[in-house]
Amino acid sequence: xxxxxxxxxxxxxxxxxxxxxxxxxxxxxxxxxxxxxxxxxxxxxxxxxxxxxxxxxxxxxxxxxxxxxxxxxxxxxxxxxxxxxxxxxxxxxxxxxxxxxxxxxxxxxxxxxxxxxxxxxxxxxxxxxxxxxxxxxxxxxxxxxxxxxxxxxxxxxxxxxxx
Amino acid sequence: xxxxxxxxxxxxxxxxxxxxxxxxxxxxxxxxxxxxxxxxxxxxxxxxxxxxxxxxxxxxxxxxxxxxxxxxxxxxxxxxxxxxxxxxxxxxxxxxxxxxxxxxxxxxxxxxxxxxxxxxxxxxxxxxxxxxxxxxxxxxxxxxxxxxxxxxxxxxxxxxxxxxxxxxxxxxxxxxxxxxxxxxxxxxxxxxxxxxxxxxxxxxxxxxxxxxxxxxxxxxxxxxxxxxxxxxxxxxxxxxxxxxxxxxxxxxxxxxxxxxxxxxxxxxxxxxxxxxxxxxxxxxxxxxxxxxxxxxxxxxxxxxxxxxxxxxxxxxxxxxxxxxxxxxxxxxxxxxxxxxxxxxxxxxxxxxxxxxxxxxxxxxxxxxxxxxxxxxxxxxxxxxxxxxxxxxxxxxxxxxxxxxxxxxxxxxxxxxxxxxxxxxxxxxxxxxxxxxxxxxxxxxxxxxxxxxxxxxxxxxxxxxxxxxxxxxxxxxxxxxxxxxxxxxxxxxxxxxxxxxxxxxxxxxxxxxxxxxxxxxxxxxxxxxxxxxxxxxxxxxxxxxxxxxxxxxxxxxxxxxxxxxxxxxxxxx
Numbered sequence: 001x002x003x004x005x006x007x008x009x010x011x012x013x014x015x016x017x018x019x020x021x022x023x024x025x026x027x028x029x030x031x032x033x034x035x036x037x038x039x040x041x042x043x044x045x046x047x048x049x050x051x052x053x054x055x056x057x058x059x060x061x062x063x064x065x066x067x068x069x070x071x072x073x074x075x076x077x078x079x080x081x082x083x084x085x086x087x088x089x090x091x092x093x094x095x096x097x098x099x100x101x102x103x104x105x106x107x108x109x110x111x112x113x114x115x116x117x118x119x120x121x122x123x124x125x126x127x128x129x130x131x132x133x134x135x136x137x138x139x140x141x142x143x144x145x146x147x148x149x150x151x152x153x154x155x156x157x158x159x160x161x162x163x
Numbered sequence: 164x165x166x167x168x169x170x171x172x173x174x175x176x177x178x179x180x181x182x183x184x185x186x187x188x189x190x191x192x193x194x195x196x197x198x199x200x201x202x203x204x205x206x207x208x209x210x211x212x213x214x215x216x217x218x219x220x221x222x223x224x225x226x227x228x229x230x231x232x233x234x235x236x237x238x239x240x241x242x243x244x245x246x247x248x249x250x251x252x253x254x255x256x257x258x259x260x261x262x263x264x265x266x267x268x269x270x271x272x273x274x275x276x277x278x279x280x281x282x283x284x285x286x287x288x289x290x291x292x293x294x295x296x297x298x299x300x301x302x303x304x305x306x307x308x309x310x311x312x313x314x315x316x317x318x319x320x321x322x323x324x325x326x327x328x329x330x331x332x333x334x335x336x337x338x339x340x341x342x343x344x345x346x347x348x349x350x351x352x353x354x355x356x357x358x359x360x361x362x363x364x365x366x367x368x369x370x371x372x373x374x375x376x377x378x379x380x381x382x383x384x385x386x387x388x389x390x391x392x393x394x395x396x397x398x399x400x401x402x403x404x405x406x407x408x409x410x411x412x413x414x415x416x417x418x419x420x421x422x423x424x425x426x427x428x429x430x431x432x433x434x435x436x437x438x439x440x441x442x443x444x445x446x447x448x449x450x451x452x453x454x455x456x457x458x459x460x461x462x463x464x465x466x467x468x469x470x471x472x473x474x475x476x477x478x479x480x481x482x483x484x485x486x487x488x489x490x491x492x493x494x495x496x497x498x499x500x501x502x503x504x505x506x507x508x509x510x511x512x513x514x515x516x517x518x519x520x521x522x523x524x525x526x527x528x529x530x531x532x533x534x535x536x537x538x539x540x541x542x543x544x545x546x547x548x549x550x551x552x553x554x555x556x557x558x559x560x561x562x563x564x565x566x567x568x569x570x571x572x573x574x575x576x577x578x579x580x581x582x583x584x585x586x587x588x589x590x591x592x593x594x595x596x597x598x599x600x601x602x603x604x605x606x607x608x609x610x611x612x613x614x615x616x617x618x619x620x621x622x623x624x625x626x627x628x629x630x631x632x633x634x635x636x637x638x639x640x641x642x643x644x645x646x647x648x649x650x651x652x653x654x655x656x657x658x659x660x661x662x663x664x665x666x667x668x669x670x671x672x673x674x675x676x677x678x679x680x681x682x683x684x685x686x687x688x689x690x691x692x693x694x695x696x697x698x699x700x701x702x703x704x705x706x707x708x709x710x711x712x713x714x715x716x717x718x719x720x721x722x723x724x725x726x727x728x729x730x731x732x733x734x735x
Contacts, residue, residue, distance in 0.1 A: 010346055014281060014293075025286050055473070062470035068290040068310060071346040163345065 002031070003057050003077045004153045006161050007046040010069040011037050018067050019046065028052065028060055032150030040163070043071065047152050072161060080156040086123070087131045088113070090144040093120040097142065108134050119144060127151075166336040168297040168328035169198035172261070175304035176205045178338040181232050183208055183223060183597055185216040189236025190276060191263025194328035208597065208626060211618035213240050215590035217247020218616065221256050222594030225577045226552055228383060230257040230311050231594060237263040238276030241322075242283065246584060248318045249287035253581025254404060255381060257316035259307050260284075266326040267295060280322045289317030297327050301338050309342040314349025315468040316381055350467065353484030353492060361439070361463045361480045362496045368437035369508035370459075370515075371397045374420065374449075377404030377580070378442020378466060380573045384487035385409070388441065391490055394497065395504050398516055400428035402443050403565055404580040411569030412549070417516065418525075421449040422717050423562045426524035427516055429715070429723040432457055434515070440464040442486040445475040446581070447719075455722030465489045524715050524728060525566055534683050536560060536635045536707045540567035543605060543633055546690045551603040551631075552577065552595045556588035556612030559641030562713040564607045586615030589632065593619060596628040603694060606632045611640045611660050620673040623700050631693050632702045634666060637709040645712045649727075670702035679704045 009015050016035055023030050031049040038045050050060060057075065064070055076083075093101050098120075105112055105122050108130065114121035124134055128151055135143065155161070166174060172195050176184065185208045188196045199207050210216035213235045220231030231251075235244045241262040251258045265274040281293050290310050292303050300323075307319040365371060379388050385408045392399050392415060399409050400420040409416055418425035420432055432438070438460040443449070450456045456476055464471075464478040465486055472481040482489055527537045540563050543551070553568055555561045555578040570576045577595060579587040592606040613634055623630055635641075643658040667677030676699050680689045686705070693701035714729035 014285075017282070018285065021285055055477075059470065059474060062472075062474075066468070066470050068344070068347050 001053065001057070001077075002049065002051050003075055004081070004083060004151060005048045005050065005061065005064070006074045006076055006153055007048060007064060007070055008038070008072040008161060008163070009044050009046060010071065011042050011044040012069060015044065015069045018069060019048070019064065022063055022067065023050075026059070026063060028056065034150045034152060043163070045161075047150070049151055071163065074155065074161050076153045076155055081153050082156060083127055083151045083153045084125055085128045085131055085151045086125045086149040087134070087146065089122050089124065089135065089138070089146045091120050091122060091138055092118065092142040092144060094118055101138070104134070104137055110134070164336050165333040167194070167198070167330045167333050168300055168323075169194035169330055171297070171300045171336050172304075172323070172328060173198045173202060173205055174336055175301055175338065176232065179230075179304070179308045181205055181230075184232045184234050185210055185219040185223070185594065186234030187213050187216055187236065187240060189240050189263060191237035191240075191265060191325045192234060192261075192323075194325065194330055195234065195261070195263070195323070197330065207234075208593070209622065210590065210593075211621050212616065213243035214246050214586065215593075215616050215619040215622065217244045217258070217260060218250065218584075218587050218590035219594040219619075219622075220258055220260070221247060221251045222554060222577055222591030223598045224251070224256050224258055224594070225591070226574050226595040227598040228574065229598075230259055230308060232259050232261070234261045235263070236276065237265055237280070238278050240276075241278055241280040245284060245287065248284055248320065250579050250582045250584040250587060251318040252287045252289070254377060254579065255316050256318065257311040258318040259311050260318060260320045262320060262322050264293070264322045264324040267324040268326070270324065280320065284320045287318075288320050289315075291320035291322065293322045294324070294327050297329070297332055297334055300327065301336065305339045305342050306344065309344075310347065314347075350484050351488070353465065353482045353489035355492065357480055357482045358489060358492045359496055361482060362493055362500060364437055364461055364463060364480065365395065365397075365439060366500065366502045366504055368397075369505050370435050370512045371395070371437040371439065371509070372417075372431045372435040373397055373399035373439045373441060374402070374432065374443055375399060375405045375408055375441040376402040376443025378486050379405055379408040382442065382467070382486040383573070384442070384490055385573045387487055387490035387494065391494055391497070394494070396506070396509060397439075397504070398431055398513070400424070400431065402446070402449055402580070403578065405443065406565060406576045407570035407573045410571040412571055417520075419565055420723075422451070422719070423566065423713050423715065425566075426522050426715055426726060426728065427519040429717065429726060430519045431516055433723040435460045438462045440478070441490070442466060444471045447475070450475060451717050452720050452722050455724075522728070526729060527711075531683065531708060533708045534681070534686060534705055536563045536637070536711055537567050538683060539633065539635055539686060539705050539707060540564050540607065542686050542690055543607070544568050546687065546694055547603050547605065551575070551605045552599060554578065554588045554591040554595055554604065554606045556608040557583045557585045558609050558612060559637075559645065559711075559713050560607050560609045560612075560635040562642075563635070585612040589613060589616050589630070590619045590622075592630045592632075593622055593626075593628055596630060597626070604630050606630055608632060608634050609641060610634060610636045610638065610663055610666075617669070620670065620675060620700070620702075624674045627698065628700065629696070629698050630700050632700070634702065634704050635707045636663075636666070636704055637707045637711070638663070639709055641711075642713070648712070649718075666702060666704040670700075675700040675702055677702045677704065679706070681706045
């Protein structure tokens with residue numbers, strides 16, 4: 001089962017490598033990992049996507065909690081939550097295809113953020129599956145480059161993952 | 164009070180009540196060594212190798228309950244210390260290891276004697292720190308000692324770049340009194356609802372057994388354990404790490420369990436209906452094959468570390484909390500409960516256990532003309548009246564010691580259980596003897612293990628540490644040889660320890676007393692003579708049967724009921 005875990009962690013050098021090291025040392029998979037400081041600059045928030053059966057996920061959350069620098073942790077998959085991933089994709093856009101790509105960007109509610117005479121850079125946000133669908137729709141041979149953030153997640157409702 | 168970084172390091176150790184630092188100097192820690200030189204409160208013990216320094220700090224910690232402290236230089240000093248740090252980590256031993264680092268402007272430049280100590284030690288420490296500013300030394304030390312000794316204990320490394328200890332930069336010093344970390348809050352009490360549930364299960368149990376581990380010793384919970392086990396009248400078995408928490412000579416004690424555990428302990432595990440695991444972590448050497456582990460049991464598990472619970476074996480009633488406080492609460496709940504244990508069923512269970520015990524699975528040939536290792540351990544037990552501190556190395560001799568030296572007190576049995584570090588015993592003995600200057604300290608070792616840290620004989624001489632070393636010399640890496648005999652058709656690939664030194668003259672050349680003992684009849688007399696030399700280290704080279712194996716044995720991946728028994732004992 002795929003799980004998306006949010007982690008509040010001390011914003012200290014080495015904290016990220018403790019998390020990454022834990023996964024490799026114990027043989028767990030990281031599908032994606034995003035991290036950035038929060039509104040409180042002493043804290044970072046990570047969103048980590050991993051896979052495993054119930055017992056493995058239980059161990060993963062326990063082992064993460066055991067890291068001294070982890071302040072709080074929430075498995076978002078336990079409840080209703082919102083997931084978003086951002087992608088920037090550079091597409092070949094020569095004269096014959098510019099309109100078609102613009103329409104596609106429109107349908108997916110993306111934005112063209114850079115234009116040259118032969119390429120577009122498209123910015124797109126949504127669930128990971130939506131980004132996958134866009135890449136598919138854009139035709140493989142027109143894709144020059146793709147960069148994705150990995151999913152971010154937040155729980156629905158009034159509760160927040162805070163100190 | 165204005166102090167330099169190096170002086171602050173020493174001052175912090177004093178604030179933490181550190182009596183001994185086990186170390187080895189080098190370039191990156193010279194400022195600290197200079198500050199050490201100028202004071203007398205913190206005593207430095209010079210090891211002969213950084214591995215020895217960390218094991219000595221570890222032995223000090225295990226035998227005293229206080230954190231052990233080691234001090235080593237950067238680069239090779241730190242990498243040599245890694246084995247000792249990992250050894251402490253696997254057995255949850257409170258230790259603070261100070262490592263020198265190249266000056267901060269040089270970090271990352273592949274400077275002389277530079278390694279990424281924080282990176283290298285990360286997977287084998289509870290936590291580690293790199294101090295970047297002299298103003299952070301005091302708070303980092305306070306955190307390090309707090310982390311090392313609280314919750315599930317463990318080693319903490321503090322990496323200190325040389326410029327941070329510069330004697331010319333002085334700052335005001337104050338030591339933080341209270342330590343609170345928002346990201347670290349170990350549990351201080353077990354959940355009362357879970358404890359009540361566990362007690363109800365225990366009172367309904369017909370075939371209960373306690374399975375206890377090193378956590379009982381780490382939390383000094385032996386008295387509470389004994390009270391609980393005696394008041395219930397249940398059988399109890401212990402892991403290698405837990406020996407001594409419950410008296411080994413008590414009739415309710417079934418001996419050690421697991422790969423080389425007793426027949427009665429392992430059979431009780433296989434048949435039990437209620438397993439009460441206390442401060443033990445379901446290690447593979449204990450469980451054997453998970454699918455066959457305690458197939459009929461409801462499992463209660465008390466542990467301070469939530470990640471130990473349901474890691475290897477799914478448990479039914481988890482109780483996260485410090486062992487001692489949970490056992491206290493259990494005793495209280497038991498007192499308030501009007502029910503008593505199922506005495507008829509439990510006495511029937513005891514009858515079954517006594518039948519298993521009747522097989523006398525630890526029997527060995529008493530009439531051998533050559534010294535049996537078991538006999539040597541039993542003789543040591545008699546000569547020391549069962550009251551010595553015993554440090555051991557790793558291998559057959561370690562298992563014989565665990566089986567035949569019946570520890571009645573906690574912190575007497577000091578060995579590397581989790582990591583299985585050969586070379587641990589002698590340096591650990593140094594730490595034990597310093598923590599207990601008047602006690603009898605024996606080191607049980609093998610001719611392979613002892614050579615891994617033999618240089619520490621010099622440390623023993625320098626500080627007049629009268630260890631009694633009992634080398635069970637069978638000419639083989641005994642445990643390797645045993646596995647090769649059982650599982651590789653006797654192809655003894657590189658397990659014969661050739662070109663052995665003459666240990667008697669070796670000991671003498673270090674300034675100690677050497678003895679060679681070859682006949683069973685000479686053993687007790689020689690050992691008495693050795694222990695009578697109160698102020699001398701005596702190295703007893705005991706020539707033992709090279710073909711002896713450790714029984715019973717459960718092959719890796721087999722169930723508790725599938726034991727190899729010693730030839731001549733009743734086959735199962």
